[in-house]
Amino acid sequence: MSGRPQIAVTVSARSGWRIFPLVALNLWLAGGRARRWGAGRSADLEEVDGLIIGGGDDISPDLYDGQIVTSARLDPARDALERALVEAAIARGIPVLGICRGAQMINVALGGNLHQDAYGTYTASDRRWTILPKKRIAVEPGTRLAEIAGTAPMKVNALHSQAVDRLGADLVVAARDRGGMIQAVERIRDPFALGVQWHPEHLPYARRQRALFAALVAAARARRADVAQLSAVDVMARP
Template identity: 70%
Template structure:
């Protein structure tokens, strides 16, 4: 049986070093990764699922927000990823969003972002390291709690923006200790999960590998014409 193929979007600035980590996690989960980015061919029909990766901020033009001076934008990447999320959802293919990718999943489904999230959530601790320092609380009765367990987890968090108003069909799956949204997930098929942290750097942690395994499991279920969420929950059980 061939491995599910996962398209992975990356930043033009940091993709060269991030893609190998994401590809490793996908390989460990039983899939095969191909790299996408602005200016590269990106055809949703050629893959079985997608990862929207981290990096640049998302332009507020996409959701009617206001630009903050610290924002680092890539409009071409915004357009590519917004299209891919829409096409993946329309084609019934699973999505995993990482940091910026979680935000893009939300925006592409009609949600908004808080561009200065740490000003809004002043009791949320901000860390600028890939080391797992931030405490995240996984919410009960979510798919994420089935995948990663109910215990608090330590994650890395490099973001300045965060999900504000939820996109269509999404629910909150985790928050930090200050109440800031740290994960969102689709309520119904096809499978979609967005996390504000960078699980690709935490491949040594079973709970983080489970996120990539869920994506690959959902992609295989799509290939087999099975319900993706049932397949993911069945494996997590």
């Protein structure tokens, strides 16, 4: 297979019409090509080289035996699709990038759970609700995210009410905010999997945010070539 890596992108039935073009643009800039997926659409992992689980909608606590909160916006069909996709992608060696809800879904699919009321739990965290990069987070040194985007404090946007609690299998924390809330998780072995709590698709002008999409595309190319994905991402990240 030649040409740009094909990247499946799952989106919300509510907001996918406006979010997918942003993700597609970022993937194109990184050398990939986006394909829109969602509940009720064709979703065959054999046809793609990588997967993005997009943002929007809360994840039902039914997936991890949690308690529902009345403010949650749920989409059970999307939950079922994305959980199955993440599980299958990891099993088949397909790299995954999770955006906001997507980071949480990676964690849940790998056996972790979530804080339903993130800011009720982390009262010292700055509560933001904006697509503008106004929230400061700290990238954990020694992580792959640090190699990809650097260790300098990062300003990101925030549109979430849930957050990662107990980590899923083979995941480590890659970033936190000043209140201690987890802001990014990453997988420590192939295939590549990175989840960020913010929305990099809204920040294509920021080099560090574009690098997240470039890392996924590098991992997708590595899978095509049947070589180690994490090593390929590391090479891409070096100056």
